[in-house]
């Protein structure tokens with residue numbers, strides 16, 4: 001007898017039910033493409049208000065309940081339990097929860113029937129994680145123990161590249177928190193963003209990764225029982241991971257499949273209705289997940305379409321574009337009889353899957369290497385920037401000092417070094433002092449003492465770099481000898497520009513006359529060593545050129 005679909009439920013309530021023919025061609029018409037803008041997560045409807053007598057716990061709220069510890073407690077079934085979750089940031093004297101004190105909430109990632117998931121930044125290590133917090137507080141000890149089972153199952157799964165990694169779990173104020181690695185989004189979110197079938201290369205990637213993750217679970221005698229696009233996560237490395245282990249069943253556990261719950265009906269294997277829980281059920285759910293994302297199909301929650309999909313009929317109008325190899329994989333996964341259904345190991349041994357896996361390994365390795373190279377380059381760039389910033393000031397200071405040495409050195413000086421040496425040992429500055437020459441007082445930084453500076457050059461240099469004004473090492477001339485006793489006094493009294501720059505008066509014993517380049521007859525603008533020297537702005541460029549040539 002055909003089962004009416006959910007979308008027809010309203011119509012059937014008001015009108016006489018129309019019999020639905022059991023032909024697949026008509027059922028196929030009930031399949032539809034996924035629509036954009038649908039809610040990201042399917043949540044259960046809100047609970048109806050409780051109309052029964054309030055529980056004793058509410059009547060006697062002060063009674064201490066063992067399961068409602070106000071203090072945060074680590075939840076782990078491997079390491080010693082009931083210890084406070086470790087964080088140097090947590091201050092138990094504060095009212096704020098462990099979650100608030102140790103994490104900064106960035107945004108909400110999603111919501112399922114069990115928990116709300118937040119993207120958080122740890123205040124401890126600065127890294128980003130996902131934290132799933134139960135939507136409602138524990139209703140009692142048995143409810144608490146049931147919820148804590150998710151942590152136990154997650155711990156049993158352990159680490160695998162295709163399974164979401166658990167960092168830690170804790171409970172506080174009757175809420176359970178699970179901190180896991182952060183992923184970019186779920187496969188459902190990616191598929192809805194795309195709003196069209198996932199391209200074949202990506203479909204193969206999803207298939208290979210999820211088969212590997214599922215093999216990890218099945219090898220440990222664990223059933224996922226809730227495989228669907230919303231529970232498949234895409235890591236930042238591009239790897240697809242199985243997550244949400246809330247319904248995991250341990251086949252070798254004490255309870256066996258006794259506690260098993262079937263997951264979302266759209267992805268559910270048909271034998272689960274008969275209470276048969278085997279690894280094949282996960283393979284079927286994975287097949288449905290792949291069918292949905294590969295065809296951008298809106299899977300039916302019930303009705304004729306639901307039945308037909310579980311009788312081995314794939315809607316050809318959706319699957320006709322799929323690669324034949326992939327169609328073979330899909331048919332093997334969606335085999336109605338769970339005893340004949342493909343196993344994970346058989347699927348992984350298919351040549352098409354092995355080919356895809358090899359390609360997947362190459363692309364992931366290349367991606368990993370590229371990511372590392374980019375990280376190293378970024379680090380080197382950062383290092384270079386830091387070193388550059390640290391050295392910029394001293395190097396600039398040194399360069400200015402050298403430039404000024406060159407500017408003040410005579411053109412005939414054989415080399416810059418000699419020029420520097422001569423500036424300290426010879427007395428040519430005495431001869432080169434002109435009208436517009438200032439003297440800089442002794443430097444407290446140990447730069448060449450009694451440095452002279454030419455007025456025009458000084459103003460030019462000041463324009464070039466304002467901080468030169470405050471720096472004493474502007475010239476390279478040595479102190480003039482045979483100074484009269486009142487020389488320094490006169491110099492300081494004639495201070496024209498800054499307090500530490502003094503003008504040398506014309507009648508000073510060491511004053512020299514300014515000689516224009518033209519009058520010296522030199523085309524370069526310099527005068528010979530014997531003649532008094534003065535540097536005019538228009539000669540600066542040619543002086544630079546000559547200096548660099550030397």
Ligand SMILES: Nc1ncnc2c1ncn2[C@@H]1O[C@H](COP(=O)(O)OP(=O)(O)OP(=O)(O)O)[C@@H](O)[C@H]1O
Nearest residue numbers: 109110111112113114115117130182183186230244
């Ligand atoms: N680690 C993660 N990184 C990124 N997004 C995540 C992560 N964990 C969960 N999410 C998002 O939050 C949603 C709900 O998470 P999850 O499936 O774990 O909650 P749930 O309440 O157990 O769901 P369900 O109703 O399927 O049992 C996911 O579909 C996904 O969109």
Ligand SMILES: [Mg+2]
Nearest residue numbers: 112230231244
């Ligand atoms: Mg989920």
Ligand SMILES: [Mg+2]
Nearest residue numbers: 112114244246
């Ligand atoms: Mg769940």
